[in-house]
C-alpha cells in the first residue's frame with residue numbers, strides 16, 4: 001500500500017490508531033464515497049463500492065463510536081449502494097440530507113429549490129447534450145465532462161451563467177461542475193457538528209470539497225487540545241496535490257482504504 005507522510009500534522013498513522021484505541025467509543029470515522037470507497041468510473045451511475053468495503057465498515061462500526069459516509073450523492077443513492085449496512089450513518093448532498101431512523105431528512109432551506117433543479121436538469125440536457133452527462137440529484141445537478149474533457153470550459157461557462165441567473169452556488173469536482181442551492185452547507189459543517197463531543201475524528205476524502213472536512217478537524221483540534229483529527233487523502237491525478245497536501249496521509253486507492261482500515265481495526 002502506498003503511503004506518504006503529510007506535512008500539515010505531526011502525527012503518524014500509528015499515533016492516530018493508538019489514540020483511536022484509547023478513545024474508541026468517542027471516535028468517529030467519516031468517509032467520502034466516490035474515489036474513496038468506490039473507484040472512479042466513466043459514468044456516475046456505474047460506481048460501486050470496493051467489494052471489501054461494506055464488511056470493513058460494519059466491523060469498524062462495532063469498534064468505534066460512529067461511522068458515517070459524507071457524500072455529494074443523495075442519501076437514497078448511498079442506501080442503494082450499501083443495502084447491508086445497518087450501523088453506518090449517511091449524509092448526502094454535502095449534508096443537505098441525512099438519514100435519520102430510516103427516513104431522509106432534508107435541510108428545510110434547500111427544499112424550495114426542488115423545482116428550480118428540475119428545470120435546470122431539463123435545460124442542461126437540451127443545452128449541453130451528450131457526451132456531457134447531466135446527473136439530477138433532486139437538490140442539485142451535476143454536469144459531468146469526464147467523457148469529453150475538451151468541453152470543460154463550455155460546460156463550466158454554462159454552469160456559471162445558470163448559477164448567476166438562478167442565484168445558485170457552484171461546486172467544482174473531478175471532471176464535474178455542480179449547481180447547488182444557495183444554502184450554507186458543506187462537508188466541513190457536517191464534521192464540525194458531528195465531532196462536538198468526540199475525542200477523535202478521521203476523515204477520508206479525495207476531492208476539493210473534502211478539504212473543508214479536513215479543515216473542520218483542524219479547527220476542532222485548535223479549540224480542544226484533547227481532540228485528535230486524522231485527515232486521509234486518496235490519491236488521484238485530477239486534483240493534483242491540493243487534497244494530498246492538506247492531509248496527514250495519502251492512500252493509493254479505494255482498495256487501499258479498505259485494507260488500511262481493516263488492518264487498523266486489527267490493532268484493537
Ligand SMILES: O=P(O)(O)OC[C@H]1O[C@H](O[C@H]2O[C@H](CO)[C@@H](O)[C@H](O)[C@H]2O)[C@H](O)[C@@H](O)[C@@H]1O
Pocket residue numbers: 032033034035039040041042043044045047070071072073135142144146173174175176178207
Ligand atoms: O462526495 P462524493 O461522494 O465524492 O461525490 C462527488 C461526486 O462524485 C460523483 O462524481 C465523481 O465520480 C463519478 C463516478 O466515479 C465520476 O464519473 C465523475 O467524473 C466524478 O466527478 C458524482 O457523480 C457527483 O454527483 C458527486 O458530486
